[in-house]
Every structure is written in C-alpha cells, then in structure tokens.
Amino acid sequence: MRIAVTGSIAMDHLMVFPGRFSDQLLPDQLEHISLSFLVDILEVRRGGVAANIAYGLGGLGLAPRLVGSVGMDFAEYRVWLKKHGVDTGDVQVCADHQTARFMCITDRDANQIASFYAGAMAEAARIDLGPLVSRDGGVDLVLISPNDPVAMVRHTEQCRELGLPFAADPSQQLARLDGDQTRSLVDGACWLFTNEYEAALLRQRSQWTDDEILDRVGTWVTTLGADGVRIDRKGQPTLSVPAVPDVRPEDPTGGGDAFRSGFLAAISWGLPLGSAAQLGCAMAVLALQAVGPQDYEVRPALLLSTVERVYGSRAAKLLAPALREPR
Template structure:
C-alpha cells in the first residue's frame, strides 16, 4: 500500500515537572501567571506526520512524508530516510524554522504545551497529484494536523481525485469552525480522534454519532488506558482494550504511534480489530520512551505482546507480515 502522511513536522522540546500543575493553576488563577522549575529537558524529532511516518517505517513500510520544514531539518531528514521514509516531496521554507512543539509534563501526566508553526504555514504549497503521478498512485492519504487551510485543500484534492483518505485533525480542531470541520471529514474513509477531540468536533459541527458516520466510513476514537473504539457506518462497533498497563515517562507521541500500527495493519489487509490491536501495541512501545521517535519495533517482542494481549490467532495474523 502506498501511504502518504501529510501534516506537521517539528522539533519537540519535552520537559518534566516533578509536581502537579493543578496545584500551580489553583494558586495562579485568576492572574494566569504560572512559573515552575523543569527537572529535565530533552529535544527530540517530532510532528504528527513525521511521527506516523516513523512508526510505519519501523513496521517495514515506506511511507511518503508530506509537510513543510525549515533549513534546520536536514539531520531529521537523514534519520527518517535511513529508516525508509520517502522525504523527497517535503517543502523547504526559505524564511521560517521548522515547527517547534514545547511541552511540560507533570507527575500526573498532565501537560502544558505550546506550538510554533513556523514553516508549517507553508504546507499549502504541497499538492497531492504530482506526488501520486511520480510514485504511481496513492492508496491512502493520512491528513494530520498542519495549517488548516492546507488540510482542507488536501481533503478536497483527495475527493476530487479518488484518493482514499483519513482525517486526523487533532491539535488543529480548536482553530477550525464547524463548517471547516465538516468540509475536512466529508468523504473520509477514516476519522481518527481521541475522546476529547471527538466531543469537540461534534460540538463544533453539531453532529450526532449517527450523523458523523454519514460523513465518514469508519470512526476511530482512542480512549487512553481504556483502549480504542472503532465504529463503522454499517453499525458495527468494536472495542479494543489496552493489553497491559504501561509505565509512561512521557505520553507524547502515543497517538501517532497508534496510527502507524493501525494503518500498517490495514495495508496488510488485516481486520479493523487487528488494526486496533496493533495500533495499541505500537502506542505502548512509544509510551515506554521519552520522545515520539525513540522507540524501536522488535518483531519478536511485538509478536510476544500480541500473543499475550490478544491471543495466539492474533499473533499468527501478525507474524505473516513481520520479518
């Protein structure tokens, strides 16, 4: 399957705070001035599209990464290329730095974050048709969070050219109004959100669960420690549990890793349930590390976790696709 992953490409600055943000905020309100001493800082490669492409490559696929970056991206580009990610279609800005995600996580896994868009504002310069023409078609386009105008243009281009696509608006939902949300998701084969994002999306667009599934073929809602819910337009709904509790030094990137596992499974013609299971396992690998692109997929470990979490048949289904 030829998968293009469009969205943000960023540098992550991740800090940890050995305290509770809730206590700081209670003391700070209503002035909303919060200052705290971070205990650790790590700088990692990130961005939702780059994270998903990284995960797909870890699973043996060669995804096409689409996004806009600054001239400071070259080291990150070399790393992704080394894994098998196609980076030739990335737009390089002449004037802006690569986007930057700055996030602090407290002892309860609460986060305070900010995002500098930088070169991401130029994502609209990317077109899907030339990409499809050069690589021989597109079997799936994952439209992740980037410039909202570019996301809408990508969805329109998919509809106009018959490219199957997944809508994954995540952090950009607060910047979009109801009409834009509906425009983005209409005709999507898959809609991916977490539970909060699903609620926000439906509130902005004024959609019930039933109306949502009139616009998209499959709704995928991640529920954190409670797993994932997958609902199809025909009424079938599946719940995939998380197989085991995970020690999580940093929750950043778990959702993107889930998407990598999910779409890898679909590319192997596995069922939606298997896709949810593999997504959950890959998310677990990511969550065990600090940084969204720091984990490695060991086929032996992955198969063992699939067997322990979901049974022997699930492991056999996966084994045919892992080397």
C-alpha cells in the same frame, strides 16, 4: 498499500515538572493565571505528528511518503527519516522559516501543557498533492494529520478532486478549526481518527451527531487511553479493543501517533479491524516507554510477544506473517 502522510514536521522540546499542575491552580484566580514551572528535565527530540506517524510506518516496512513544510534546518532530520524508511521526496523546504517547534511540559500525573510554533508549517498550504498521483506509482491513501488549518482543508479538497482515498486525523487542530473547516475535513473520509476529548470537540465544532458523522465516514476510530480503542461503523456494532495493561509511560508524547502507524499498517496488509487496533496498541506501548516520539525501535518480535500476551495466540498468528517478512 502506499500511504502518504501530510501534516506537521517539528522539533519537540519536552520538559518534565515533578509536581502536579492541579496543585498550582487556584480556583478563584483562573482569570489571572501567571505561572512558571521549574522543570527537572529537558529533552530535544524529533517530532511533528506527520513525521511521527511516518516514522512508525517506516519501521513497519511500508515506505510512507511524508508531505509537509520545513525550514533550512531540516537536513539532519531528513537523513534520520530516510534511514528509518520514510520517503521525504515530497517535503517542501522554506528558506525563510525554521522547522516548527513543539514545546511541552508533562507533570507527574502525565498531564500536559503545550505550545506550538508553526514556523515553516505555515507555508504547507502551498504544497500541491497532484504530484503524489504520478510520482513513483502514486499512493493508495492520504492521511490528513494536524497541520496548518488552511493546508489541511486544501489537501482534503485536493484528495476529493484527484479521487484519492483519505483519512482524517484533525487531532489538536480542532481547537483552531471552525465548523465549516471541521465538516470539510471529515466529510468523505475513509477513516476518522480522534481521541475521546477530540470526539466531543468534533461533535461541537461540526454540529453533527455521532450518526451524522458515521453517515459521512467509513470508519471512526477513537482512542481511549488506558481504556483502549473504540471503532464505529454505520450500521455495525461497536468494536472495543482493550489497551495493553500495566504500562508505565516514560513520556506520553507520540503514543497516539504510534497507534495510528500500527493501525494503518495492519489495514494496508488486509488484516481485520481488531488486528489493526491490537497492533496499534502494541505500537503505542513502544512509543510510551521511550522519551520522544521517534526514539523507540520497531521490533516485530516484541510486538508479537505483546499481542500474544494481551490478546492471545490467535491474534498473534494473524499478525505474524506480515511482521515476520524481511524488511
């Protein structure tokens, strides 16, 4: 399966605050917040949801096609992605903007406060997905991940027009989307990805119940952090897969993106949903234990070892043939 990943491509500025955000918030002053956090650590890393997911897919040998909009400062980043198996031929370069910036502060409890500068991403709606169908054998699935909201809607509509199966991953952009946009992004998706908070926000934005959402999507995958993953399908019992236990994250940024990489890779190999969720959870651990969402190495032997330790030898045997193929 050839996967195209549309969405944000950014540079991440990751900071660590040694205290707790909650200790700095005064309940009677929440309408007049004025805070500055003195951070101990600043890391500048490659990021952006689409690029993060593509990086993980590339590491697993899938040669994903990355689709997004970047600035003239992207040259070094492009080399990095191509080195790690990502096809960047569909990335649009804008002369008038810098590549997007993600700025995030993480406290000692792994809570995060973040902001995002769109930069060149604001031009992503100009990208036409039509060439995806004809270039290099086309694609089998398009993942619509967080991007400029207009681009997300346009690319979803184009997938329908072109007959391209698509997966919806609205993620943090749900905060920017109105009801019509949210419903448009979800309706007809083969796969829907959210975390637990985003699932609640999706219900609120769409004004749809869980059953109404499941009427419109093939499979709904909800990540639950330390509680694992819940997978729902219309008329089928819920499938729950536990997370890898006792993980001490160095940096939570990119864990969900790595999960999606592992999940979609397993699906592309024709493996069952349980195996996909297990590989996703194992991939998430690699990202969580690194500082930066693309600063982990995809090591098949370590992934298999994690799957066998947490989920058993049968689970590892299902994944072993795909992970042991030369890449």
